Amino acid sequence: MNRSRDDDDLAALRTGDRVATERFVREHAAWMLAVARRILRDHGHAEDAVQNAFAAVFKNLEKFDGRSALRTWMHRIVVNEALMLLRKSRRGRETPIDDLLPDFDDAGCRIEDRWTTVETPESLLQQTQTRARISELIDQLPDNYRIVLMLRDIEELSTAEVAELLDMSETNVKVRLHRARAALKKLLEPLIRGQAL
Amino acid sequence: MTVPKKTLMRRLHGAMFKLPLMITCEALEDFILAYLEDDLPRKQRLVFEMHLKVCRECRDYLRAYRAAMDLAKQGLEAESQVLPEEVPQDLIDAVVAARDA
The missing domain is CATH 1.10.10.10 (Winged helix-like DNA-binding domain superfamily/Winged helix DNA-binding domain)
Incomplete structure (x- = not known):
């Protein structure tokens, strides 16, 4: 995804427009779900992680400085949310290999x-x-x-x-x-x- | 795991790995990651590659190690291709509703 496309998405999202929000969610939810599933190995938990990730994306839109591509920034967010859920479900478990x-x-x-x-x-x-x-x-x-x-x-x-x-x-x-x-x-x-x- | 007999070749290897600039397979293990990331200083790289030249087991091991990495990456990517139509509508609705709230 190129920068001008990112800028267009961000501008639309920042207006809070519902149609733009839904279009944005539809565009990104599939790959975010795939990332969360790979980490969590559970469809339900992966959906929770994606929902939390979108909430974090919307909350931090103003802080996104454009130094990385929007997708790269969102990737870090969904990885982080998935890891937080994983930690909650498997706290402290370390298995030898x-x-x-x-x-x-x-x-x-x-x-x-x-x-x-x-x-x-x-x-x-x-x-x-x-x-x-x-x-x-x-x-x-x-x-x-x-x-x-x-x-x-x-x-x-x-x-x-x-x-x-x-x-x-x-x-x-x-x-x-x-x-x-x-x-x-x-x-x-x-x-x-x-x-x- | 079956422990192999101490064949002449294994004994020779064991002795050879004690020579200057040679390392054992077990010592080589610690450098594999840095070798694959091209992160070994020149001298260590030379020692690593000299070991590979004389050790069939480590050459085979490294080949399979790389093949496993490639297979895992390509396999997981193929397996987790989630199509947009597979995203549950209620997830999309929940995300949009949460933003509206």
Whole structure:
């Protein structure tokens, strides 16, 4: 979306016009719902997050300074609202991930079965059931790792942004991200090896 | 997980990784993220790449690690394509009503 389109949307919204508001909500609700669903894994909670996010957008319209695109600003807001709901529902739960991390022998050598072929995403994603299976497997990651992976690799936030949102150091974000990816590799391995699950 | 036997190749690897400028697979693990983000200083990058040259297990591991990242990203994006018509009308109504209130 370009800046002049953003300016038009903002001008219409600031008048408080109901038709403009509804058009704006219809235009953005779908992608915001997708973001919230990825974080919360629950349709009802995702709708709550989107509703809260729109309320925050409307409330802060005057503060939007245009330094980023409107959609980028709204993306941060819906991510933040989804994280707040997630924290409320899963307060304090931290699950270890050790069973999904790589294995080494006592000399520090990696234990890894030989990979002869690696299936490409393009070939795997042609099947609808594979797409659903990927979601299910990612959902097996403990939330304290899954969220870092989601924010960095899927929502494409920077390490600094993730650190700020999750109130963690950047070093911790990096450690968690690598562990989450390593665990993800183990979870997705049967698919990537072309084996039935 | 099945623990592999101490084959001659594994013993050689174990010994080789103790040489100067060589690191073990376990030590390499700590540098993967920085390597993929092109964030390793030149010397560390050289050490990382030297290890990959001699270690089939780490080359395979890194290939699968990258493939998993790509698959997760593309898979989730495909799975969560929410069409505008799938947005519940009552959600839209609630958002608009809340603004009017």
